[in-house]
Amino acid sequence: MNSKKMTLMAIVLLLAASGVVQARIKLVALPERGATVIRLDNPQWTLIEEERVLTLQQGINKVDFSWKGVSIDADSIRLRALDHPGKEVTLLNVSYPPNEAALVWEISCADNYAENVRISYLLRNIDRLITYKAIADKPETFVDLKSYLVLRNFSGEDFDKARVLLDYGEAFEQGIDHEETKQMLFLKADKVPITKIWTFDAAKLPWDPEKLENKNVGIPVSYRIVNDANSGLGEFALWGGKARLFQDDGQESTIFLGEDVSGMVPVGEKMELYIGDSRDIVVTQRKMKDIQINKVENNNDKVILYDTDEVITAKIENFKDGAAVLTMIQHIPGEWDMEKCTVDGKEWKLGVDYKKKNANTLEFEIKLPARDEDGPAAKELMMHYHRRHVRPR
Amino acid sequence: MKRVIILLTIIATSHLAEGKIDLVTLPERDSVQLTIYNSADLTLVREQRSLTLKKGWNWLQLSWANTLIDPTSLSLEPLAGGDKLEIRQLVFPARTQQVGQWLIHSQISGKLGFEITYFTSGLSWRAFYMGTLAQDEKTMELAGYVRIANNSGEEYENAQTRLIVGKVHILDQIAELAKRNYPYGSPIPVPGERGGFGRASGRDLRWAEVDHGLRQGLSCGYGGGAAGFGMARPKEIKKEGLSEYFLYTIEGTETIADKWGKRLLSFEAEDIEVESLYKYDEERWRGQTIRFVKFANDEEHNLGETPIPNGNVKIYRQADDLGHLSYVGGTSVKYIPVDEEVELNLGPARLVSVEPTLMVFKTDNYRFDSRRNIAGWDEIRTWKIEITNTRELPIEIEITRGFGTAYWTLVYVDIASVADDAISYEKHDATHARFTLKRTPRSKWTFGYTVTTYHGVREEVMPK
Structure with missing residues (x-):
């Protein structure tokens, strides 16, 4: 199949070394494209390397390389002689004709050669996507x-092979035509261990479901996969x-x-994929106390500094x-200290039972048993803390 | 009438590049399964077809013109003999639309079973409910229904139909993916088409009403194996929990023609003990008393088998002994997990009212700073709360009062001499108190409280 339009042309102009500067003459030879490499290792740019045979004569040769209907970064175009690199075949300079998608290589050649050259360039609109x-x-x-690897070619160029x-x-080996998309399996790993995670972030989710007037608060659920040998x-x-x-739904089908x-x-890093929301874990969070203490007043009896009791x-x-482990993220702004933190009345210690993710963020892992015949499994977290040295606004 | 077909063409090629067509077949679906979601416009279709392959390379072409299929979801898997088959790639050819070609290498020739799965848009379902209160409003019958609609452009005959209850996370609307010019988009932006993999702008399906779908009766049986001998019975819906979802599998198979809908009974429960609950909270309902019917999704209430999906509820009441009904009101219910309490909001109450009246306002305990400006004070308000129950039924009422500050104390005031019921309040949160009390039929009752709020330096009198 060769219905493609030729959009990329390598034209060799052989100039007698008369030193005559003349209008450029098009189409002397059209060397066939040889081995072509599409390199997709850079997610932003696709590098094309193609080999062609240029018939070069002893002396100065001008090779005209032009393109149309494709988007090539002109600064990225490179030419390399493969058979006689170095002093025998030397690229002297590159010039760009005005108002044209083209360039002209000036090549010095020690003898008459049918030289294999590799032309490389960055081509837009041909890329790859990955799906899982x-x-x-x-x-x-x-x-x-x-x-799966998804190859998309919208470059304007057909690649036979x-x-x-x-x-x-x-x-x-893969051929891909302009406007063609191909999907190929390229990685398969069975029985990759996963961890299921439920996360309540008090800064992102509503605190009191009652105030939502008949709407559920979904607790985000994620799968965690570790990219390591164990997986x-x-x-x-x-x-x-x-x-x-x-x-797998256990009925020879899937959902x-x-x-x-x-x-x-x-x-070694983790991939976390958010799949949906759980409405079977319900968090009702309320601020039960929020008062100012340890107030400091200035000479005008105005409060200039205080702590809070929250x-x-x-x-x-x-x-x-089933049982679940809820990751609960709590935020306390500014400078603070925890007076007491309990889960179901039992004291939890910072650094032992829960951790500080940063100066203002705490992370609790709350283990929740499954619902039983008496009803839902319930736990209560209580944080009694003081924000310190707060200045009134 | 089948409006759209999925065309399967098998092209066995002696030489891959030549694309010589040897064989064209149009195999019927052997079976089809639909898994329909209600939180997104999404249905997972799984169909099985028998295809005749030749030894060597085979092209299998699938076209889906005029459907709402997401081509990025297309998947082909052999049902058996997978080790003899290699599905090399899926090609979306240039300059064609809504066509995909699988390149398959087979070590064997003959008829083989395949499973094709894909997502489609346009099929949807929703839950809705009808509750019928007994005359004394102490019990209720509740019937739950599911209603399925097909606006997918495709007719599904004898499909095993499954419904998913749950909130699924999707990035792109399936309908948008189905309408793309190129399955995975293009690196070149196409006007009016979103690029690759952005976030979905919204996730709820717009329900397209299909009125003639109601022609399907509730309890007349739907064929497809449910009816057995003798009297037909409604189909059963099997319910099972999976991950964060509930899977409803409808007994037998269903034929859902394009643009048609179908209603099925999901569950029926009788003698559900309910409480008439009234709530008053000025911040939420601007002075209106709101009526609720309260029960729980648990065994004690003849429910609790599965969560109750969100949906609209219509509440009726037995009007007399002859079975006539009166319509109480309609509402919506959120998703109710097993064992959770349900409060159906029936709107403003007509026969129960709560009237708070400010009886006393005074200020006290002024404090002054060194410049003799006011630095602190107390505000003392005494409220009279009058509750009128003109119903012939006992009621429970919940009154929430907000004080606008976390610095407050509250004491009861014996405004009325009636003290037959103990009232209690709890600190609902830092700035609110909540009173709950029960009232007898046709009664009027008053209670009072005095709330003191502390301001400025007087905040310090609050107990630590």
Whole structure:
């Protein structure tokens, strides 16, 4: 099949060394494109390398390279002699004719050669995407992970046959026409362990469901996958892309759990995919006390500095049949100290039972048993803290 | 009438590049399964077809013109003999639309079973409910229904139909993906088309009403194996929890023609004990008393088998002993997990009222700074709360009062001499108190409280 339009032309102009500067003459020879490499290791740019045979004569040769209907970064175009590099075939300069998508190489040649050259350039609008498809088992302990490479060619150029290179893995032969999209499986990993995470971030979610007037507060649910050898992965960074997650329903079928987009995941790092919201874990958080203490007044009896005495309670109910671990993120602005923190009345210690993610963010892992015949499993977090040295606004 | 078909063309090629067509077949679906979501315009379709492959390379072409299929979701898997088959790639050819071609290498020739899965837009379902209160309003019957609509452009015959209850996270609307000129978009922006993988702008499906869908009766059976011998019965819906979702599987198969809808009974529960609950909270309802019907999604209330999906509720009441009904009101119910309490908001109450009246206002305990400006004071308000229940039923009422400050104390005042019921209040949060009390039928009752709020330096008198 060769219905493609030729949009890229390499034209060799052989100039007698008369020193005559003349209007450029088009089309003397049209060397066939030889081996072509499409290199997709850079997510922003696609590098094309193509080999052609140029018939060069002893002396100065001018080679005209022009293109139309394609978007080439003119500054990226390179030419390399493969058979006689160095002094025998030397690129003297590159000139750009006015108002044309073209350039002219001036090449000095020691003899008459049919020289194999490699022309490389950055071509726009040909790229690749990565997508993931994961099927979790029914108990949600692992996923069978597949990753697909999607090649999109909207460059204006047809590639009959090219070697496609990614930043890892074997190169493969692939032709792709202009406006064609191809999807190929390129990674398959079975039984990749997952951790399921429920997260309540007090800065992002409503505190009191009652005030929402008949709307549920969904607790975001994510799957965590570690890109390491234990997961059957870890050989290379996982490229960012859209992931669709399914679950085996135990009836020889699957349900769709949700989709998310992942960034690049280096080896050893975690991929976290948000799949949907749980409405079976309900958090009701209220501020039960918020008063000023230890006030300091200036000479005008105006309060210029105070501390606060604040109490926050969060009731967490699990209506699910299964146990869950809720990651609860709490935020206390400014300078503060915790007077007492309890879960179900039992004191929790900072650094032991819960951790400080940064100066103003606390992370609690609340283990919730499954609902039983008496009703939902419930736990209550209480934080009694003081913000210090607050200045009135 | 089948408006749209999925065309399967098998092209066995001796030489890959030549694309010589050897065989064209149009295999029927062997079976089809629909898994329809209600939180997004999304249906997972899984169909099984038998295809005849030749040994060597085969092209399998699928076209889906005039449907709402998301081409990025297309997946082909062999049902058996997977080790003899390699699905090399899926090609969306240049200068064609709504066509995909799988390149398959087969080590065997003959008829093989395949499963094709994809997402489509246009199928939807929703839950809705009808509650019928007994005359004394102590119990209620509740019937839950699901209503499925097909606006997908495709007719699904004898499909196993499953419904998903849950809030699924999606990035792109399936309908938008289905309308793209190129399945994965283009690096060159196309006017009116979003690029690749942005976030969905909204997630709720607009429900397209299909009125003639109501022609399907509630309890007449729908064919497809549900009816058995003798009297037909409504189909059962099997419910099962999976991950954060509930999966409803409708017994047998359904045929859902394009643009048609179908209503099915999901559950029926009788003798659900309900409480008539009234709430008064000026900050939420601007002085109106709001009526609720309260029960729980648990065994004690003859429910609790599965969560109750969100949907609209219509509440009726038995008007007399002859089975006539009166319409009480309509509302919507949020998703109710198993064991959680349900409060159906029936709107403003006509027969129960709460009237707070400010009886005393005074200020006290002024403090002055060194310049003799006011630095602190107390505000003391005594409120009379009058509750009128003109109903012939006992009621429970919840009154929430806000004070606009976290510095307050409250004491009861014996305004009325009636003290047959103990009232209690709890600190609802830093700035609100909540009173709950029960009242007898046809009664008027008054209670009072004095709230003191502390301002300026007087805030310090608050107990630590």
